Amino acid sequence: MQKMNDKKELKRSNILNAAIKLFSQNGFAETKVAGIAKEAGVSFGTVFSYFNSKDELYETAILEPLEEIKPYFVDLETHFKGEPIDVVKTMIDDHVQLFSTRKELLFLIQQVLASPNRFPKLFAELDDFVNSFVDSIDTIIEEGQKQGHFYNDSPSLIAESYLSFINGIRLTFIDDETNPVWHSFKIQALRLFGPFSES
Amino acid sequence: MQKMNDKKELKRSNILNAAIKLFSQNGFAETKVAGIAKEAGVSFGTVFSYFNSKDELYETAILEPLEEIKPYFVDLETHFKGEPIDVVKTMIDDHVQLFSTRKELLFLIQQVLASPNRFPKLFAELDDFVNSFVDSIDTIIEEGQKQGHFYNDSPSLIAESYLSFINGIRLTFIDDETNPVWHSFKIQALRLFGPFSES
Amino acid sequence: MQKMNDKKELKRSNILNAAIKLFSQNGFAETKVAGIAKEAGVSFGTVFSYFNSKDELYETAILEPLEEIKPYFVDLETHFKGEPIDVVKTMIDDHVQLFSTRKELLFLIQQVLASPNRFPKLFAELDDFVNSFVDSIDTIIEEGQKQGHFYNDSPSLIAESYLSFINGIRLTFIDDETNPVWHSFKIQALRLFGPFSES
Amino acid sequence: MQKMNDKKELKRSNILNAAIKLFSQNGFAETKVAGIAKEAGVSFGTVFSYFNSKDELYETAILEPLEEIKPYFVDLETHFKGEPIDVVKTMIDDHVQLFSTRKELLFLIQQVLASPNRFPKLFAELDDFVNSFVDSIDTIIEEGQKQGHFYNDSPSLIAESYLSFINGIRLTFIDDETNPVWHSFKIQALRLFGPFSES
DNA sequence: GATGAATGAGCTTTCATTCAT
DNA sequence: TATGAATGAAAGCTCATTCAT
Structure with missing residues (x-):
């Protein structure tokens, strides 16, 4: 159970770090969610199961x-x-x-x-x-x-x-x-x- | 003929100033060409008869x-x-x-x-x-x-x-x-x- | 100029009729805007230049x-x-x-x-x-x-x-x-x- | 064994009643499987272990x-x-x-x-x-x-x-x-x- | 030259379905 | 068996660009 949460935490963290990297390089509008997913090594939809929207992801990042x-x-x-x-x-x-x-x-x-x-x-x-x-x-x-x-x-x-x-x-x-x-x-x-x- | 060019120059300048204002306020991607046209008081297509693309307009601005x-x-x-x-x-x-x-x-x-x-x-x-x-x-x-x-x-x-x-x-x-x-x-x-x- | 408006009116009417037909056959959610565009013989984006959203199109229809x-x-x-x-x-x-x-x-x-x-x-x-x-x-x-x-x-x-x-x-x-x-x-x-x- | 089946039957029935309620209120497309699960008090995936697909659930309902x-x-x-x-x-x-x-x-x-x-x-x-x-x-x-x-x-x-x-x-x-x-x-x-x- | 209607690629977001646990 | 995280196809909508008038 703990292992499960760790894994989730890790994935969330991967997404967030990918977001920080790409947002900082390309700005909000020019950064595509698909790009963040790819960079984080997760599928497209997964980003949205950790963050409700691109805006929210930016704020969190x-x-x-x-x-x-x-x-x-x-x-x-x-x-x-x-x-x-x-x-x-x-x-x-x-x-x-x-x-x-x-x-x-x-x-x-x-x-x-x-x-x-x-x-x-x-x-x-x-x-x-x-x-x-x-x-x-x-x-x-x-x-x-x-x-x-x-x-x-x-x-x-x-x-x-x-x-x-x-x-x-x-x-x-x-x-x-x-x-x-x-x-x-x-x-x-x-x-x-x-x-x-x-x- | 000169008057004609002045008029053209003025229009071009209006567009450019509108572009500077809006690009600086909202960034490249969040600034719409339609918005620049409106701010400049010209029609939508006119922007493209003075500048070949949004990118070019940004560079010029x-x-x-x-x-x-x-x-x-x-x-x-x-x-x-x-x-x-x-x-x-x-x-x-x-x-x-x-x-x-x-x-x-x-x-x-x-x-x-x-x-x-x-x-x-x-x-x-x-x-x-x-x-x-x-x-x-x-x-x-x-x-x-x-x-x-x-x-x-x-x-x-x-x-x-x-x-x-x-x-x-x-x-x-x-x-x-x-x-x-x-x-x-x-x-x-x-x-x-x-x-x-x-x- | 009048001819222009007639043409626009006609196009709007085509879209609206296509919408009525498809919405009534398939319901709101199962009707795709792309399908309405096709049925009306206009491009996808054109639908949105006559009606602001699918919802608005439905209401108007x-x-x-x-x-x-x-x-x-x-x-x-x-x-x-x-x-x-x-x-x-x-x-x-x-x-x-x-x-x-x-x-x-x-x-x-x-x-x-x-x-x-x-x-x-x-x-x-x-x-x-x-x-x-x-x-x-x-x-x-x-x-x-x-x-x-x-x-x-x-x-x-x-x-x-x-x-x-x-x-x-x-x-x-x-x-x-x-x-x-x-x-x-x-x-x-x-x-x-x-x-x-x-x- | 019978108790087991009763429990299963009850769960199935809960899902079906939730489906009837929500499908009738919101229509097929606007009803989310997640919503049915919530209304029925079961987890998301459970719905799919009783009914193979949303379509089948609708038909059964x-x-x-x-x-x-x-x-x-x-x-x-x-x-x-x-x-x-x-x-x-x-x-x-x-x-x-x-x-x-x-x-x-x-x-x-x-x-x-x-x-x-x-x-x-x-x-x-x-x-x-x-x-x-x-x-x-x-x-x-x-x-x-x-x-x-x-x-x-x-x-x-x-x-x-x-x-x-x-x-x-x-x-x-x-x-x-x-x-x-x-x-x-x-x-x-x-x-x-x-x-x-x-x- | 000026216009703005038409286009459609490209984006975000949703959600049924799968499947490892 | 029950779960819910992961997936990605599919949809609505935007907007730079084109082009007929």
């Missing part, structure tokens, strides 16, 4: 992985401990790591953000996510400012510009995760917080 | 406006004069101005970059564009580094991180161009080049 | 012809003149004539009445139709009763039993309209109103 | 109950005893009783009669049924005519018009069996046989 990366973006204080400057450095390390390995998810997120009208529910969810992150990092930045390590501009500006930056690098560089260029960007990310010369 | 913004990204030395630091400041001013007013075009570019396989020709074109920019700004950065105003990292890294950043802010903030937030980002863009505290 | 036969069932006083007994005789003549020539429409009506839940809007429309008829004939029956020609039961009972009867004969006898059996039923219809021996 | 009502329509002499007029009166009583309580079956029969091409085997079976009834009642009518109680028209006409009538009332009035209107129709049914004023 975004929201489920989003949950996994949430800890790295919200409630930062509980996840990252230490001095503000170290928290930010560790966070950047983790984010770059995340963004270089979960590129597909990030492509999907970008698609949604680029078409707010097409997926309003998803868009709202992602928007919440962004706002939660900005709120969470605000206090850390403020503390860092008091210690004199960070620029004295509005914490929100710094938070948002950081977010824009990591979004942008994922967009601009589609190389695979082993590309060392990803890691060079860490120092640039840090420089949005304060003047850091050493790399 | 991206490549023609791209030509207009090219001067701001390639052959920077001929467009921007002065000390490196001033060149970069002016460039950032112009870019932010551009990115806040031509958001639709930038959404389109982003769509193409997000789906390299779907529009390979367009993707190559945009990739060239990026590379030209990075090449062009490299020398300016090198000069600025000699003068001690910029960070001493690889000029390409700086160039690419700047590009990622402005791409990212457009993606993250969908507010209209009058939103003052756009302008706050200028100082953050500058900080990718060197340590600048004053805003 | 019933409601438009229903309008044509309405005069024979509502506002009977304005349509049939004379003594009650003659009015009823003429009405029966007309109804039998109608029911023998418009059998297809009647099959459709029956399908709807047999599935009240499936086509609630249509069902309501047909129900109205029936009630209008019963109301309209009530006064005629009352007058005939005063003259001693009709049974003295509730006029509604007589009206409804007449309606049931003509519905039933159409259901029971699927022979073509030239079959003389249809006309034999006239006398039986009349006998629901009063005792009439002569045929 | 009609033909088995048809056997139960057959005694009321064929070999009338063995079932109804007495004077023709009393036989007819009793028959009408029984038929109205039957038609008011077995409405679902009658809806099914009507569906088949309305689509002769879709279920040719069933249609033939029901056609036989009708012809048997008409044959059987013919002699009773002839006798009644000799006694001067019935109209002197063709016995077949009278038989068929009676059948049409009871078919029609079931079609026209979908109220539940407790509705007294059903019983008012008895006198109208009788009037198709001869002039009967008293109700």
Whole structure:
């Protein structure tokens, strides 16, 4: 019985991963359900016995992985401990790591953000996510400012510009995760917080 | 005869603007040719007498406006004069101005970059564009580094991180161009080049 | 221009007639839009440029012809003149004539009445139709009763039993309209109103 | 062993009753096997271990109950005893009783009669049924005519018009069996046989 | 040149039926 | 025997493209 559920879970997971891959490569409309089925190694109809519709599959393909990366973006204080400057450095390390390995998810997120009208529910969810992150990092930045390590501009500006930056690098560089260029960007990310010369 | 051509030009331009608007809002596949015709105030078939196919219309909707913004990204030395630091400041001013007013075009570019396989020709074109920019700004950065105003990292890294950043802010903030937030980002863009505290 | 509209009208009419024929023979679900297109001599997509959906086509295939036969069932006083007994005789003549020539429409009506839940809007429309008829004939029956020609039961009972009867004969006898059996039923219809021996 | 069979019989009966209910409400094509299984409280695949196909289930759902009502329509002499007029009166009583309580079956029969091409085997079976009834009642009518109680028209006409009538009332009035209107129709049914004023 | 009706390939989705457990 | 996940044929519907007017 347990074995049965495992098998089902595996199949569901295969479909979902195929969906993430193809949706991220080709976008929602240009991805055919038949293609996802083929990629997942299941029959056509099987996709619909795990997900009620193509729309639902798309939503799930975004929201489920989003949950996994949430800890790295919200409630930062509980996840990252230490001095503000170290928290930010560790966070950047983790984010770059995340963004270089979960590129597909990030492509999907970008698609949604680029078409707010097409997926309003998803868009709202992602928007919440962004706002939660900005709120969470605000206090850390403020503390860092008091210690004199960070620029004295509005914490929100710094938070948002950081977010824009990591979004942008994922967009601009589609190389695979082993590309060392990803890691060079860490120092640039840090420089949005304060003047850091050493790399 | 001239009047005739003007009229034709106008119609073509209407169609193209409608295409830019709708493609950028809804993506390629979700935009219907019928919708573009309606938005442009022309009949359905007329679209096809100006553009041979939906694909061609999409390409044109991206490549023609791209030509207009090219001067701001390639052959920077001929467009921007002065000390490196001033060149970069002016460039950032112009870019932010551009990115806040031509958001639709930038959404389109982003769509193409997000789906390299779907529009390979367009993707190559945009990739060239990026590379030209990075090449062009490299020398300016090198000069600025000699003068001690910029960070001493690889000029390409700086160039690419700047590009990622402005791409990212457009993606993250969908507010209209009058939103003052756009302008706050200028100082953050500058900080990718060197340590600048004053805003 | 007029010729154009005529042609369009003709095509629409071809589709509608094909729909009436096939829907009445095979029911809603078993009738394929492709079959209607073939029967009408138009391409598949054309059906959808005249009717938005299969459902709408079905509704139209019933409601438009229903309008044509309405005069024979509502506002009977304005349509049939004379003594009650003659009015009823003429009405029966007309109804039998109608029911023998418009059998297809009647099959459709029956399908709807047999599935009240499936086509609630249509069902309501047909129900109205029936009630209008019963109301309209009530006064005629009352007058005939005063003259001693009709049974003295509730006029509604007589009206409804007449309606049931003509519905039933159409259901029971699927022979073509030239079959003389249809006309034999006239006398039986009349006998629901009063005792009439002569045929 | 017997208990086992009882259990099986019960399950089969549950499925069949669910089928009758849903087929009669929604028609053949719009009724899903999954829905029947749910209504019957059995699992999806179980339906197919009792009936080989949806078609077979439909046929059984009609033909088995048809056997139960057959005694009321064929070999009338063995079932109804007495004077023709009393036989007819009793028959009408029984038929109205039957038609008011077995409405679902009658809806099914009507569906088949309305689509002769879709279920040719069933249609033939029901056609036989009708012809048997008409044959059987013919002699009773002839006798009644000799006694001067019935109209002197063709016995077949009278038989068929009676059948049409009871078919029609079931079609026209979908109220539940407790509705007294059903019983008012008895006198109208009788009037198709001869002039009967008293109700 | 402009129009929009006609076309049909291609898509998503449904659901009867099969079959391994 | 009972189950329900897997299958894929078949259907409705969309929409880019064509072409007669």
